[in-house]
Amino acid sequence: MSTGVRRRMGVQERRQQLIGVALELFSRRSPDDVSIDEIASAAGISRPLVYHYFPGKLSLYEAALKRAAEDLASRFAEPQEGPPGARLLRVMRRYFDFVDEHGPGFSALMRGGPAVSVGGAHSMAHASATNALVDSVRQAAYDQILSHLNVTDPPARLELVVRSWISLAESTALIWLDGRRIPRAELEVQLVHDFAALAAVSAAYDEEMAAVLRTMVEDEPADGPFGDLVGRLIALAP
Numbered sequence: 001m002s003t004g005v006r007r008r009m010g011v012q013e014r015r016q017q018l019i020g021v022a023l024e025l026f027s028r029r030s031p032d033d034v035s036i037d038e039i040a041s042a043a044g045i046s047r048p049l050v051y052h053y054f055p056g057k058l059s060l061y062e063a064a065l066k067r068a069a070e071d072l073a074s075r076f077a078e079p080q081e082g083p084p085g086a087r088l089l090r091v092m093r094r095y096f097d098f099v100d101e102h103g104p105g106f107s108a109l110m111r112g113g114p115a116v117s118v119g120g121a122h123s124m125a126h127a128s129a130t131n132a133l134v135d136s137v138r139q140a141a142y143d144q145i146l147s148h149l150n151v152t153d154p155p156a157r158l159e160l161v162v163r164s165w166i167s168l169a170e171s172t173a174l175i176w177l178d179g180r181r182i183p184r185a186e187l188e189v190q191l192v193h194d195f196a197a198l199a200a201v202s203a204a205y206d207e208e209m210a211a212v213l214r215t216m217v218e219d220e221p222a223d224g225p226f227g228d229l230v231g232r233l234i235a236l237a238p
Contacts, residue, residue: 015053015063018043023064027102031061062129068105069133072098073140084148084216085192085225091144092169092188099173100184107177110134110170141166149215155208161198168194193229 009017021043025034036057040047054060075094078087099106109130145162146154154162169191176187196216203210220226 011053014045018050018053018060019063019067022060023067023102023105026061026064026105026108028104030104031108036060064105065109065130065133068102068109069137072106072109073137076141076144078144078148080148083220083224083226085196085220085227087148088145088192088195089188089225092191095169096173096184096188099177103177107174110174138163138166141169149212151212155206157202157206157209158212161195161202161209165191165195165198189225189228192225193232196226196229 018039022034022039025038025042036050037047039060040050043050050060054063072095075098076091078091080087142162146152146158149158151158172187172191176182176184199209199213199216203213217226222231
């Protein structure tokens with residue numbers, strides 16, 4: 001039988017709980033619209049106790065952003081099994097799962113966080129910390145893609161293709177959130193096609209990229225994402 005006595009949490013356990021509660025609230029609404037009182041109420045503690053664990057909303061928000069960035073970066077981890085097109089499509093589905101579930105938080109992370117009223121130096125430090133988190137997500141995505149391409153020392157054009165595509169995926173997700181006018185599943189496939197198309201255009205100018213492209217498609221089935229792209233392009237020809 002329950003005694004009704006609330007279990008006391010340790011410092012780290014309580015901090016992690018508050019970060020989780022804040023992230024959940026920030027995922028549903030703009031962080032600017034979430035108050036410390038709401039966070040305290042959702043966590044089942046008093047407002048002063050929130051300040052016991054975090055000096056203010058900004059520090060709690062930064063901790064929530066850090067967890068969100070780690071979660072987002074983990075979406076790019078994918079077993080090296082099966083054709084590359086199918087792997088990338090699975091990554092895009094997990095990526096858009098995150099975007100779908102954490103819309104306002106994703107937007108805030110990618111756009112540098114909310115406009116919190118703090119001193120100039122503190123504001124600059126916050127912007128720098130947020131930029132570092134976003135860069136860590138981009139680097140995780142970049143490293144994962146190179147790993148799946150079995151490339152350790154990427155040529156300049158490959159680095160350009162991969163980093164350009166990562167930026168494209170970010171901007172596509174942000175635009176999609178503003179109205180969701182295109183079916184999500186279509187965008188996931190389109191981004192996989194975009195990666196193949198960028199690589200193909202670059203391969204036309206560079207033999208190293210041509211070798212990378214051949215490796216990408218050599219085990220690709222006709223009904224896979226890359227094969228689907230080829231079929232769609234051929235269908236456009238007169």
